[in-house]
Amino acid sequence: MLLGAPQVLRTQSRCDVVRASVRGGDVPTVILKHFRDDPVLGLDEWTGLELLGRLNLTTAPGLIAGDVATRLFVLEDLGTGPSLEELLTGNDPRAASGGLLAVARLTGQMHARTLSVQADFDLIRHTLSPRPSRVRIDNARYLLDHEERLHRWVTATGAREDPGTHEDLEVLARELADPGPFLSLTHGDMAPGNAIFTPGGPRLLDFEYCGMRHALYDTLMWLLVVPLPDELISRAELTYRIACSQGCDAAQVDSTWMRARASVVAARTVNMFQWIPPRALEKDREWAPGFSERAALLRHLARCRAVLEPANPVPALARTLASLESRLIERWPETPAFTWPAFR
Structure with a gap:
């Protein structure tokens, strides 16, 4: 060549x-x-x-x-085409909504087809060069190894840490380490800029953080991380769930589904307080274009609370996060929420 x-x-x-x-x-x-x-x-x-x-x-x-x-x-080379981020920053809400739903469907289809490929993934990876550890084990360890960072936030804000918080973090770590029927190949970095629309349909780019982990890790993009209208979040979740259910029987069981989504959302919300230090209490900074650290933290807490309401596998952690959310709202009463241009 x-x-x-x-x-x-x-x-x-x-x-x-x-x-x-x-x-x-x-x-x-x-x-x-x-x-x-x-x-x-x-x-x-x-x-x-x-x-x-x-x-x-x-x-x-x-x-x-x-x-x-x-x-x-x-x-x-997939050529050029608009990314999901470009649709969200545009002025066509139908195009932005349709783009998100197409990405949710594509992601669900990928997960449905890769639910039983752990051995194949490991063989390819080992042939290239043995990996130090599996990515889902890394994710689980990180949650527990940096538990003190969440504690620093609680202390700095005067919030109350429920006595069972540590045990609940262990529950989440076990869910991440062993997703059971939800173990699939995940993209791992579902930012809107990593989804583009080509003449052949939507495609995902930059699989640098991919790995075999909890399938719903990728759904955090619309469930939690990216600020979207509530109605669109529900549509994206349903679209993904229907696609994923084609290969994952567990996705068809409401109780199993609700616990799975609650677990990954709670774990990622804790991660936010492990990634962003308490200095955000004194000075706000940009987290993503147009989206500040304070707004991101408040968004995660509010969405986590909503997701945990129908199914809560970590009640003590939920109480800790609720106390933290209350304290942060008191400190940051005028933090503006972010809205994509397409939905303004």
Whole structure:
């Protein structure tokens, strides 16, 4: 394969992404991705893309070739098309809503098809280079290893920490480490900018944080993380659940479904207080474009409370978070909520 006319698409601390023309090939251009500083993430993405290719799933760009020694792999070029983020920042609410539902359906289909592929994922990953540990174990350990960060927030705000909070965090860690019937290949970083719309339909990009973990981890994008209208959240959840149910019987059982969504939402809400330090009490900063740290924390707490109402596997932690939410609302009474331009 002879390449020419490189176009730099992205340069970050961990990787470079370049589009290059192909001379005399079957395709006009390809994408080159080079992981300089984090080979673990690079090989995780390689594994996820190779596995999707073996399953004939077009969820992501196809993996064409790669070289472990140089930390470089070649991907199918999906071309240009609007991302979900671009639709949300546009002025067409129908396009933004339809785009989100299409991504929810695509994600559910991917999970339904990858519920029993742990051994295949491990084999590919081990062949490339053995991974230190499974990503879902890393997620579970992080929740417990940084428990004191949540405690610092409670202390700094004068909130009340329920005596059973530690035990509830252990419950969540077990759910993350062993998702049972919900174990599937997940994207791991479902930001709106990582979903694009091509002539062939929606596709997911940047599988750097992919891995075999709780399927509903990916649904956090609309359930919790991204500020969206409540009605659209419900539609996205239903769309995803219908698609996922095609391969996951557990998704059809209301009690099982409600506990699963509550567990991943509660765990991610705690993660927010582990990632953002209490200095946000003194000074607000940007969390995402147009969305501040304080607004993000309040959003997570409010959504977590709503999700836990019908099914609450962690009542002590819920009381701790409710106390923390009350204290933060008192401190930040005028924190503006974020609304995407498409829904203003």
